[in-house]
Amino acid sequence: KDTRHCLHRTTVDNMQSYILDANLQLVPVGVIGTLYMSGAGIAVGYQNKEELTKKQFIDHPYQENTVMYNTGDLCSWNESGSIKYYGRIDHQIKIRGYRIELEEIVSAMLSYQGVQQSVVVGMELDGEKYLAGYYTGKGVESSSLRTHLLDCLPEYMIPTYLISMEVFPLTPNGKIDKRALPNPTAELVREYVAPTNETEHALVAIWEEVLNKEEIGIKDNFFELGGHSLKGIQIVSRINKEFGVKLELKELFISPILEDIASKVSIIQWAKSPKNSEENIIKKDTIIL
Structure with missing residues (x-):
């Protein structure tokens, strides 16, 4: 659900709105930046909070002897001159x-x-x-x-x-x-279980290289090893290339245990083999009397 909404360009008389990037440069239309306000009604700072004042109230980069207030809102200009609001900067992160x-x-x-x-x-x-x-x-x-x-x-x-x-x-x-809040990795206990077949050995090698970990076992969890979407894409791409299958990223996310992924790969390969494909066709055409 899109919860974004627009703010008017001039909400209060004699006040100006600016959307700036991290270098306090004006951003073009459609580009997200931080909303700053200046003009009549803007205070000079917080009482007895010097550090917060320095962070939120800055010298105006385009007008001398003027203070600009950092709202902490992430916004962009629309072609119509209104402002689209995306959320609080302290509630958004870039990963x-x-x-x-x-x-x-x-x-x-x-x-x-x-x-x-x-x-x-x-x-x-x-x-x-x-x-x-x-x-x-x-x-x-x-x-x-x-x-x-x-x-x-x-x-x-x-x-x-x-x-x-x-x-x-x-x-x-x-x-x-x-x-x-607790460190999510503090209580993780890994029990090493060695690979038992060629597919598992190959997957262990891929996971160890992409995740930069050693002694990965078949019971290990992709996420508990620090996996995320980018590393998942790399792993799935390697699997598909080396095994000739079409595994999707979502399958890794739903079944993040290495042993389970190895089973999926083996099943796909078995189904794709010419011999098994021919047997499946014969079974479908067989009439049971």
Whole structure:
């Protein structure tokens, strides 16, 4: 559902709106930037909050002796001169080239039956950015929730980690304390199970190279190893090329265990083999008396 809406260009007399990029340069029509306001009615800062004042109230880059206020809203100009609103800058993050609205993922998680609360955060592990989704709700399996999210969101918005919690940590103000959320990798326990056939050996080699991990076993989970949409695309592409199959990214997301993917590949190869294709045709044409 598109929740974006437009704001009028001149909401208050004697005030000006500017949409600027990270270098405080004006952006063209249709390009997303941060909305700044200046003019009559703009304060000079927050009382007794010097750091916040420096962040939100800046010197006007185009007018001397004037203050400009950073609204924190992500917007773009329309051809008509109105402003399209995309969300709060502190609720959006950019991962692997995609600008992601965290609240949209939260809404998708909450739409799954049984999920009571949810919060999504961006995090960095081993130099890479990831999404981690936390939720409360009894009996909600992360695998089922992930399948649901695939029906609601594009692959690049699916959190790498989905963590079930009994309750969320709260701040003194009663808000979710994101800093106190557990590290999603802290409690992961990997039990190494070696590959047993040629297909599993080949998949292990692909996963280890793409995920930059060692001693990956057939019981390992793509997401628990730090997998995300970009790495998933690389793995699926390698599998399809090396095995001559047509595996889709969604299949990896739904069945992220290496052993399960190996089984899928073997089944597809078996079905494609000339001998089995001929046997299937004969079976279909056989008349049972």
